[in-house]
Amino acid sequence: MRSRIAFWNILKKDIKNYYLKPPNISWGIIFPLSWTLMQLIRSPGENVLKLLPGLMAMSVLFGTTSMLAVTITFERSGRSFERLLLAPISINVLVLAKIAGTVLFGIFNAFVPIIFASFFKDLRGVNFGIILPTVFMIAVSSALMGLLIAVSAKQVFEAQTFSNFFRFPMLFLCGLFVPISDLPVFLRPISYLLPLTYGADILKGAVTGVNTLSPTLSFGMLILFSVVLFLISRHNINRKWIL
Amino acid sequence: MINVTNLRKTYGDFTAVNNISFEVQKGEIFGFLGPNGAGKTSTINMMIGLSRPTAGEIFINGIDVRKQTKKAQSIMGIVADESNLYNEMDGFENLCFCAALYGMEKDEREVKARHLLEEFGLKDAAKRSFKAYSKGMKRKLTIAAALIHSPEILFLDEPTTGIDVESSRQIRKRIKALKEQGTTVFLTTHYIEEAERLCDRIAFIAKGQIVASGTVTELMDSVSHGHVIRFVTSKFAENLTAELQSNFEGSIATIQSDNTMIMKSEERIPLLPVMNFLHDKGIDVYEATELRPSLEDVFVKLTGIESSVLKRDEKKGGRK
Structure with a gap:
């Protein structure tokens, strides 16, 4: 009961204080929109549906990692985060509450390219029953990566630097716009160590009907990555934030 | 608790x-x-x-x-x-x-x-x-x-x-x-x-x-040893130190030129005999105060840290 009230109020506070602020809403819309436009202009003849999975995955990745890493580092530097650490709630509840807002923000980000694409293409063939849980799992694993970055960063600029260090290589390594089979052989194993590879592959299947990997395996890998990232984050919080 | x-x-x-x-x-x-x-x-x-x-x-x-x-x-x-x-x-x-x-x-x-x-x-x-x-x-x-x-x-x-x-x-x-x-x-x-x-x-x-x-x-x-009394007198009790110390055994008297006199003793100092002694010498006592160490004195004595260090911390704290 106590944990439920705390969870809900941490989520509500984060949504109100961070995610619903005009700069973040506009960033959440403008960033995926401009990438979508850029891709369409770059390849005018290309099928919008081919670009959509990559754009969705990228929007979730950038939305979640940047927001969580920055908001937590911001709260830590102002020491308001200590209130959460000192509250009689478990670290599990705290982590889940902090990532919940980011996950919702990531899902919102993912649907911007879909809405935009719907003006150019008939999306009735898209399997939204698969897209929704996949976007959710990509958002969870990306948010937990953001949390890992937040645990290591002391300042907001450090969090942003670390985030970019992970995110930009992932654009190329996870098969969002360049198929993994087109990557140099030595880079391919790295692709399969990144959760976004599996999420992007499920999205491709749901949008175009063509998967490289089994969707069941990919879902399993996303769950596995999320659990491992959750455990590492919890361990790091215990080790680094409770000195 | x-x-x-x-x-x-x-x-x-x-x-x-x-x-x-x-x-x-x-x-x-x-x-x-x-x-x-x-x-x-x-x-x-x-x-x-x-x-x-x-x-x-x-x-x-x-x-x-x-x-x-x-x-x-x-x-x-x-x-x-x-x-x-x-x-x-x-x-x-x-x-x-x-x-x-x-x-x-x-x-x-x-x-x-x-x-x-x-x-x-x-x-x-x-x-x-x-x-x-x-x-x-x-x-x-x-x-x-x-x-x-x-x-x-x-x-x-x-x-x-x-x-x-x-x-x-x-x-x-x-x-x-x-x-x-x-x-x-x-x-x-x-x-x-x-x-x-x-x-x-x-x-x-x-x-x-x-x-x-x-x-x-x-x-x-814990740091206060003995008793210290400060007397404010009507005039400078010059040359009375030895006489005071012999009359009030165990006490140490310090006469100051600003018409004050400090008496220290391990035992409590009875006021009336001192006042009578001074009165007989033509000196009136206007005030007698027992001096106790302040908490600041106690802190300095026990920790060896000068109170100025705490005061410096106060300034760092930005107190108005």
């Missing part, structure tokens, strides 16, 4: 807290007095579960803080050395949010938040954003936030550092009222007068160790 045994905290080669032990009784105001870097915040952080002890035990109301941190935290109110509420939220929202972290239901937390805002004189600022508060208001709201769930024990780390005199006075008054309501208070400070005015018992901490502890009277008695 609080039992701390052989508590120790090291960071690499540096020992922040060195094997300290103390007890705090229920309903007591217990203060840690020491300069910056003495180990006050390191100790409080271990007691509230924000830092892990290298060694030692901490029990709060019978709860082992090391093993049942969250259970212990549920009965604590914690005020950090900085006012660390959320700038984006107003006063009322901040209090309600803090209450929610302790599992309080919406109606209950709103009633309590309104009550505390009124009690701390912040009712008119309830809907103002925290970032627009003055330092004193921020401090008061931070203390109110720590009280929102009616904790059994309140930890205050430097409660009045860096705030105006009036806010400090209000905070001290509120802390005393809490004691009357039965709340146990553990506070750290580098203000000697604050410790003296507020605390039932004080521990002097320096270089991570408790140098002395006790009530203000006990601490003063």
Whole structure:
């Protein structure tokens, strides 16, 4: 009961204080929109549906990692985060509450390219029953990566630097716009160590009907990555934030 | 209420807290007095579960803080050395949010938040954003936030550092009222007068160790040897030193040119014989005062730290 009230109020506070602020809403819309436009202009003849999975995955990745890493580092530097650490709630509840807002923000980000694409293409063939849980799992694993970055960063600029260090290589390594089979052989194993590879592959299947990997395996890998990232984050919080 | 045994905290080669032990009784105001870097915040952080002890035990109301941190935290109110509420939220929202972290239901937390805002004189600022508060208001709201769930024990780390005199006075008054309501208070400070005015018992901490502890009277008695009386006389009692010392055996007299005279003795000094002696010499006594060491003198003597170090810390704290 106590944990439920705390969870809900941490989520509500984060949504109100961070995610619903005009700069973040506009960033959440403008960033995926401009990438979508850029891709369409770059390849005018290309099928919008081919670009959509990559754009969705990228929007979730950038939305979640940047927001969580920055908001937590911001709260830590102002020491308001200590209130959460000192509250009689478990670290599990705290982590889940902090990532919940980011996950919702990531899902919102993912649907911007879909809405935009719907003006150019008939999306009735898209399997939204698969897209929704996949976007959710990509958002969870990306948010937990953001949390890992937040645990290591002391300042907001450090969090942003670390985030970019992970995110930009992932654009190329996870098969969002360049198929993994087109990557140099030595880079391919790295692709399969990144959760976004599996999420992007499920999205491709749901949008175009063509998967490289089994969707069941990919879902399993996303769950596995999320659990491992959750455990590492919890361990790091215990080790680094409770000195 | 609080039992701390052989508590120790090291960071690499540096020992922040060195094997300290103390007890705090229920309903007591217990203060840690020491300069910056003495180990006050390191100790409080271990007691509230924000830092892990290298060694030692901490029990709060019978709860082992090391093993049942969250259970212990549920009965604590914690005020950090900085006012660390959320700038984006107003006063009322901040209090309600803090209450929610302790599992309080919406109606209950709103009633309590309104009550505390009124009690701390912040009712008119309830809907103002925290970032627009003055330092004193921020401090008061931070203390109110720590009280929102009616904790059994309140930890205050430097409660009045860096705030105006009036806010400090209000905070001290509120802390005393809490004691009357039965709340146990553990506070750290580098203000000697604050410790003296507020605390039932004080521990002097320096270089991570408790140098002395006790009530203000006990601490003063621990360094006060003998009795010292200062007489203000009608004229300069020149050349009476030897005669005074032979008439009042065991006493040492110091005659000063500003018509004052200091008499020191291991035993209590009876006033009337001294006054009669002086009267016979044609000198009247206008005033006789027993001189006792101040808490500042006691602190300097016991810790070896000059009070100027604490005063420098006060300035760093930005007190107005």
